[in-house]
Amino acid sequence: MGLSEADALDVDRIRGDFPILEREFDGTPLVYLDNAATSQTPEQVIDCISDYYRTYNANVHRGLHQLSQEASIAYEDAHDRVAAFIGASGGRKEVVFTKNTTESMNTVAYAWGLAELGPGDEVVLTEMEHHAALVTWQQIAKKTGAEVKFVRVDDEGYLDMDHARELITDDTEMVSVVHVSNTLGTVNPVSELTDIAHDHDSLVFVDGAQSVPHMPVDVEAIDADFFAFSGHKMCGPTGVGVLYGKERLLDAMQPYLYGGMMIEKVGFEDSTWHELPWKFEAGTPVISEGIALAEACDYLDDIGMERVERHGEQLAAYAYDRLSEFEDIRILGPPGDDRAALVSFNLGTVHAHDVSEILNANGVAVRAGDHCTQPLHDKLGVTASARASFYIYNTREEVDELVEALDQARELFA
Ligand SMILES: Cc1ncc(COP(=O)(O)O)c(C=O)c1O
Structure with missing residues (x-):
């Protein structure tokens, strides 16, 4: 869809x-610029949660009473809503609610x-993976004897796709790649990577x-086999994440958490x-x-994801330009x-901790640290x-406030 200026977000x-x-x-x-963290x-999502607890709070799947039925229908339908948001045509069968992206990753790694995986098998990651993927596959590889390999990130912060083509071979069983780097801001060519990976099964x-x-995001256009994200980074609540998986793959996988709700028939000897x-x-x-996550999907869809994307890109480009005015600022990515x-x-x-402290004193909230990408920071030569990080409610004026507050940090620490 081509967007015109008239399609700009009504940020006010x-x-x-x-x-x-x-x-x-x-x-x-408050100038809140820590949106990549949370x-x-x-109001719409807060009201949705409040409405649940005020009017139909009950456990799901079990009860035959009215409240339980209402909660069950809303909870089950939420899976279909989220599936539609990411283009999963299998609906609820392809959408598992987890605690967060990290748990979604661990679900596939364990299950x-x-x-x-076993000796001789390879898992290909990238040097820009978040610890959620990096540590998880690293540890599963240790348990199984598989080997983990990393696609290089080049000096500009892009994936070296020639290296990806070299690393992904018939020994590769899983390619785990971050769609957008939470440190570099790089948007990775995930469709190209799924093509390469699928050529090697x-x-x-x-x-x-x-x-x-x-x-x-359209998981089917990307042809991802598994896809994960977190509610708390998209106007939803904390405590819910999503694991999308192609139905035939999820169907073939054994669960890794056992107990109530996930069973069909239980006997003393075995269960289904x-x-x-x-x-x-x-x-x-x-x-x-x-x-409430389904409500967040409605909220974002009402705004329009193309417009959300363009607003974020424009703010990032503006911030990049403003920060580039200063010789003492090194931008990653x-x-x-x-x-x-x-x-x-x-x-x-x-x-960075001192920078963020000064910013905080000016009401500007940013994240400081390694952003759960320690090996990437090591590679870039910074600790x-x-x-x-920006979202739908941020403005250019807030970027200017960030830049002004940095002046103070410069004066104090130079
Ligand atoms: C790219 C990326 N992957 C995974 C995660 C982990 O998300 P969560 O902490 O919600 O599991 C984050 C969160 O910062 C992230 O930015």
């Missing part, structure tokens, strides 16, 4: 949906990886924690499993969180006009970076 109206943005610290308004929650796990909140997706949702699931809605940077030799 959107800001009105987020009560937390009214907060001030000693008269200084986004803020609109598929422990059963399928390898499966592909796409970490969509930073893509689903910020751009239209419930149908998808419930066989992967053991115990009382994330009921209010799942229902690709050029301003080719990145998702975040900019990580270092200010001279000032530690930490500050990260400004």
Whole structure:
């Protein structure tokens, strides 16, 4: 869809949906630029959670009473809503609610990886993976005797696709790739990677924690075998994440968490499993969180994901330009006009924690640290970076406030 200027977000109206943005610290308004860690929650989603607890709070799947039926229908339908949001035509059968992206990753690593991987098998990651993928596959490889290999990140912050073509071979069983780097802002060519991997009969796990909140995502167009993301980064609540998997793959996998809800028939000697997706949702699931995640999908769709994407890209490009005005600022990752809605940077030799403290004193919230990408930071030769990450309610003026507050850090620490 071609977007015109008239399609720009009505940021003032959107800001009105987020009560937390009214907060001030000693008269200084909050400038929230830590959205890649957790986004803020609109009234609509808060009301949805409140409505659940006020009017139909009950356990699901079990009760025949009215409240349980209402909760069950809303919870089950939420899976279909989320499936539609990411283009999963199999609906609820392909969408498992987990706790977060990390748990989605671990579900596949344990349920598929422990059963399928062994000596001689390879798992291909990238040097820009979040610890959620990196540590998980690293440890599963240790348990199974498989080997983990890493596609290089080049000097500009892009994946070296020639290296990817070299590394992905018939020994590769799984390629696990982050869709959008939470440190570099790089948008990876995941469709190209799934093509390469499938040519070698390898499966592909796409970490969509930073893509689903910020751009239209179609898991079938990408042809991802598995895909994961978290509710709390997309206007939804904490405590709910999503594991998408192709139905035939989820069907063939054994569950790795056992207990109530996930069974069909239980005997003293053996048990059978419930149908998808419930066989992967053991115990009382994330009921209010799942229902509220579906509400967050409605909220974002009402705005339009193309517009969400463009707003984030424009703010990132503006922040990149403003920060590039200063010689003592090193920005990590690709050029301003080719990145998702975040900019990580270092200010001279000032530690990122000191930078973020000064920013905080000015009401500006950014993330400082390694952003769960320690090996990538090692490769870039820095121990930490500050990260400004944007969402639908952020403005250019807020970017300017970030830049002004950095002046203070410069004066104090230079
Ligand atoms: C790219 C990426 N992957 C995975 C995660 C992990 O998400 P969660 O902590 O919700 O499991 C994050 C969160 O920062 C992320 O940015």
